Amino acid sequence: MRSQLDSRSVPSHDVLIIGAGLAGQRAALAAAQSGATVAIVSKVHPVRSHSVAAAGGINAALNPDDSWESHAYDTIKGSDYLGDQDAIEIMCRAAPDEILWLEHAGVTFHRDDTGHLGTRAFGGASAARTYYVADITGQAILHVLYEQLMGHHERLDRYEEWFTTDLLQDDEGRCVGAICRNLRNGRLELFNAKSTILACGGAGQVYRPTTNGLIVTGDGIAQAFRIGARLMDMEMVQYHPTTLAGNGLLITEGARGEGAWLLNAEGERFMERYAPNKMELASRDVVSRAEQTEIDEGRGFPDGTVALDITKVPRQRTLEALREIVNIGRDFAGVDITREPIHIHPGQHYIMGGVKTDVEGRTTIPGLYAAGEVACVSVHGGNRLGANSLLDTLIFGRRAGEHAAGLLRELPMPRSSNSRLLDTDRRIAEILGREPGHGRRVAAIKAELGDTMNENVAVFRDAAGLTRAHETIRRLKEEERTAAIDDHGTVFNQDVIGAIELGYMLDVAEAIVVAALERKESRGAQFRTDFPERDDDQWLKHVDISRNGTDVPTVSYSPVTITKWEPEVRSY
Ligand SMILES: Cc1cc2nc3c(=O)[nH]c(=O)nc-3n(C[C@H](O)[C@H](O)[C@H](O)COP(=O)(O)OP(=O)(O)OC[C@H]3O[C@@H](n4cnc5c(N)ncnc54)[C@H](O)[C@@H]3O)c2cc1C
Numbered sequence: 001m002r003s004q005l006d007s008r009s010v011p012s013h014d015v016l017i018i019g020a021g022l023a024g025q026r027a028a029l030a031a032a033q034s035g036a037t038v039a040i041v042s043k044v045h046p047v048r049s050h051s052v053a054a055a056g057g058i059n060a061a062l063n064p065d066d067s068w069e070s071h072a073y074d075t076i077k078g079s080d081y082l083g084d085q086d087a088i089e090i091m092c093r094a095a096p097d098e099i100l101w102l103e104h105a106g107v108t109f110h111r112d113d114t115g116h117l118g119t120r121a122f123g124g125a126s127a128a129r130t131y132y133v134a135d136i137t138g139q140a141i142l143h144v145l146y147e148q149l150m151g152h153h154e155r156l157d158r159y160e161e162w163f164t165t166d167l168l169q170d171d172e173g174r175c176v177g178a179i180c181r182n183l184r185n186g187r188l189e190l191f192n193a194k195s196t197i198l199a200c201g202g203a204g205q206v207y208r209p210t211t212n213g214l215i216v217t218g219d220g221i222a223q224a225f226r227i228g229a230r231l232m233d234m235e236m237v238q239y240h241p242t243t244l245a246g247n248g249l250l251i252t253e254g255a256r257g258e259g260a261w262l263l264n265a266e267g268e269r270f271m272e273r274y275a276p277n278k279m280e281l282a283s284r285d286v287v288s289r290a291e292q293t294e295i296d297e298g299r300g301f302p303d304g305t306v307a308l309d310i311t312k313v314p315r316q317r318t319l320e321a322l323r324e325i326v327n328i329g330r331d332f333a334g335v336d337i338t339r340e341p342i343h344i345h346p347g348q349h350y351i352m353g354g355v356k357t358d359v360e361g362r363t364t365i366p367g368l369y370a371a372g373e374v375a376c377v378s379v380h381g382g383n384r385l386g387a388n389s390l391l392d393t394l395i396f397g398r399r400a401g402e403h404a405a406g407l408l409r410e411l412p413m414p415r416s417s418n419s420r421l422l423d424t425d426r427r428i429a430e431i432l433g434r435e436p437g438h439g440r441r442v443a444a445i446k447a448e449l450g451d452t453m454n455e456n457v458a459v460f461r462d463a464a465g466l467t468r469a470h471e472t473i474r475r476l477k478e479e480e481r482t483a484a485i486d487d488h489g490t491v492f493n494q495d496v497i498g499a500i501e502l503g504y505m506l507d508v509a510e511a512i513v514v515a516a517l518e519r520k521e522s523r524g525a526q527f528r529t530d531f532p533e534r535d536d537d538q539w540l541k542h543v544d545i546s547r548n549g550t551d552v553p554t555v556s557y558s559p560v561t562i563t564k565w566e567p568e569v570r571s572y
Helices: 022-033 068-078 085-105 137-150 219-226 284-296 315-321 323-333 389-406 419-432 442-456 463-480 494-518
Strands: 011-018 038-042 156-160 162-169 175-182 188-198 237-244 261-263 306-309 342-351 354-356 368-370 541-546 554-559
Touching: 011 022, 011 156, 011 175, 011 389, 022 038, 022 137, 022 188, 022 389, 038 162, 038 188, 068 085, 085 137, 085 389, 137 389, 162 188, 162 219, 162 419, 162 494, 175 419, 188 219, 188 389, 188 419, 219 354, 219 368, 219 494, 237 284, 237 323, 261 284, 284 306, 284 342, 315 323, 323 342, 368 389, 419 494, 442 463, 442 494, 463 494, 494 541, 494 554
Parallel strands: 011 038, 011 188, 038 156, 188 368
Antiparallel strands: 162 175, 175 188, 237 342, 261 306, 306 342, 541 554
């Protein structure tokens, strides 16, 4: 049911949420429970959001022997001291109650032989504090949240398979809603909202290969950037240590958590040289760099990989707790991981940066919030610990939903003019009108972008490679203006959506490269071979990126919030 309709039947809600993954659904529940009318928009059915792929688990210091302080310290060290400590403290303190809330809502977390919630170890953590449902944790949580949303149907409208193209602002610059296209029939609609929460997920498709699905195209980051919102930590792109060569499919960190080893082609357990205390369970940036060094120095396999030996895990345990990767190994690599090692290498997985927010989810644009992978609070800083992202989506999704709902009582419902709708309509008509064969195909431009990023903006970077990548992105931006599509219809036209998403990806890629060029040091996921040391004197600060009316992104800085954990030398 639409909560408030004007004479043109424009959907009007207190809170508009764009994205229905874990962050969006958690925000929607919180906003509805706070009494707001809510719309939640998703370009795919909500339970197909990319959160469904999350495998290994979610962190919380719930065990009496563990503490939120220990979780916070591990997260800060993992971030290479770039994470904001006030935000990290909020997240780690709230984590145990969130796990219990999920459990009570119906998430069937693994229980151990004594009937207590069971944990597995994850990278960079000083205690086993990852709660999980086999290796389908994201799927399990997403489905339970979706069921919970059903209970709020009287004040919460779901727009499933609707694509947001643009954010709307009033004359004072306040975000007042969005323009969305109904994918079923191509109809464009203005959505009015007192507050808008971006929960659009990350931007993995900027790279090729990536562990992220085809829908993860950075839409929210680019849309916020285009209306002047500030982005932060964009140079911090995580390469996961264990992805399959060629297709980028993820082998969850849960495998190493259960005891799997990493071996080079000489059969050496090489992590002894790089992280003697944590071995395979050092932070992801550390393990990925170690693997890439082995491969670059000729100790990898001819297919540019090293081996993950899951036979170290008892076979029965693998079949019970890691069954999805048993399937992935068999179906995509022809390997029975319970009997032989599987070849893996570092692959693009996650973006620590995103739309800059405060701890309530507010961006630098009034009325616009962001939560989840689209956002940068920043709890992950230079490197995210495994199993901290699901936590981030839920804690800051909830906070954004509550805050957005709480401030709205006095605000009138905005009324956006139709002129923006007409602009978007014209833009889409222009794309639909492009003759086949006129320009380069969208897929070809996207593939070149992905390969360029993977070659030059990966585990190791330098000024020459980053400059090359930037030049390529500028050329691809020109080509994108005339990119050809084949489908000229209105019903589920994914071609036209692909063309729009390509524009978002190019904006995100440029922001990543400009930020990576700017940070002249090595910290977390950004390793500059031309500046190989961490330099706290110069660079213990966030790199912010904004549009500010120029064609090329503008750089500024903001301070890192340090409460009680002073930066130290980072070793594992
Ligand atoms: C293979 C894999 C395994 C992972 N495993 C773990 C793990 O075990 N633990 C962990 O902590 N993290 C894990 N992660 C990371 C984690 O899953 C993600 O960071 C997190 O789920 C992102 O959630 P989100 O709600 O921010 O975005 P998503 O779940 O990606 O949702 C984005 C939503 O936005 C919508 N959307 C996007 N653009 C538009 C648009 N233009 N219009 C309308 N709707 C739009 C989408 O339809 C979707 O509903 C994993 C990631 C991958 C890829």
